[in-house]
Amino acid sequence: DAGVTQSPTHLIKTRGQQVTLRCSPKSGHDTVSWYQQALGQGPQFIFQYYEEEERQRGNFPDRFSGHQFPNYSSELNVNALLLGDSALYLCASSLARDANQPQHFGDGTRLSIL
Amino acid sequence: QQQVKQSPQSLIVQKGGIPIINCAYENTAFDYFPWYQQFPGKGPALLIAIRPDVSEKKEGRFTISFNKSAKQFSLHIMDSQPGDSATYFCAASPVWGKLQFGAGTQVVVTP
Structure with missing residues (x-):
């Protein structure tokens, strides 16, 4: 039973560039959430996708955008990268019909901005 | 504004001890309270979760205590082992x- 997989594991970009991160949810899950985890802090919710639409959004600027594909996989795009975007980006999947949405996380993509 | 306040920031216990981690919240709309364990270089792993209609839940060596009136909940790790060293x-x-x-x-x- 494959868990949540994310790619790439590490990425180095420079300020102003854009980046795309990818996530495949746990088998059987249909909802994908993205989180940003700065060093030494708890994950911060970016947004959640279900049925290929953004269902909820946290307090992140429009530079952060996403997409969900018919196979439930998802992408996170960040434009005009800033130094402060350096963080671990986590993807979590869950099942929409479960109101308490136990979320299962991948190991993340470590993004470093130079 | 952080909606869930967690303490302490760090703690050290000897093997067999019981680390206790406390959390407090304000939003009475919260209905689901999970705990996650994270090792360096890994994503958070779901340990145990509780809903407000239950005051205590145990899974293996992990116990959640929940106080709805105080809006507080805590994690106890019974008989802790060096392998439990992680961020919670x-x-x-x-x-x-x-x-x-x-x-x-x-x-x-x-150890």
């Missing part, structure tokens, strides 16, 4: 809502 996060969400995480507690269990 509490979290909370309303039904169908987004997870709000605490700042994390780094637990070190010495």
Whole structure:
């Protein structure tokens, strides 16, 4: 039973560039959430996708955008990268019909901005 | 504004001791309270979760205590082992809502 997989594991970009991160949810899950985890802090919710639409959004600027594909996989795009975007980006999947949405996380993509 | 406050920031216990991590929240709409364990270089792993209609829940060596009137909940790690050394996060969400995480507690269990 494959868990949540994310790619790439590490990425180095420079300020102003854009980046795309990818996530495949746990088998059987249909909802994908993205989180940003700065060093030494708890994950911060970016947004959640279900049925290929953004269902909820946290307090992140429009530079952060996403997409969900018919196979439930998802992408996170960040434009005009800033130094402060350096963080671990986590993807979590869950099942929409479960109101308490136990979320299962991948190991993340470590993004470093130079 | 952090909606879930977690303490302590770090703690050290000897093997066999019982680390206790506390969390407090304000939003009465929160309906689901999970705890996650995170090792360096890994994503958070769901340990145990509780809903407000239950005051205590045990899974293996992990116990959640929940006090709805005080809006507080805590994690106890019974008979702690060096392999339990990790960062622990509490979290909370309303039904169908987004997870709000605490700042994390780094637990070190010495042999």
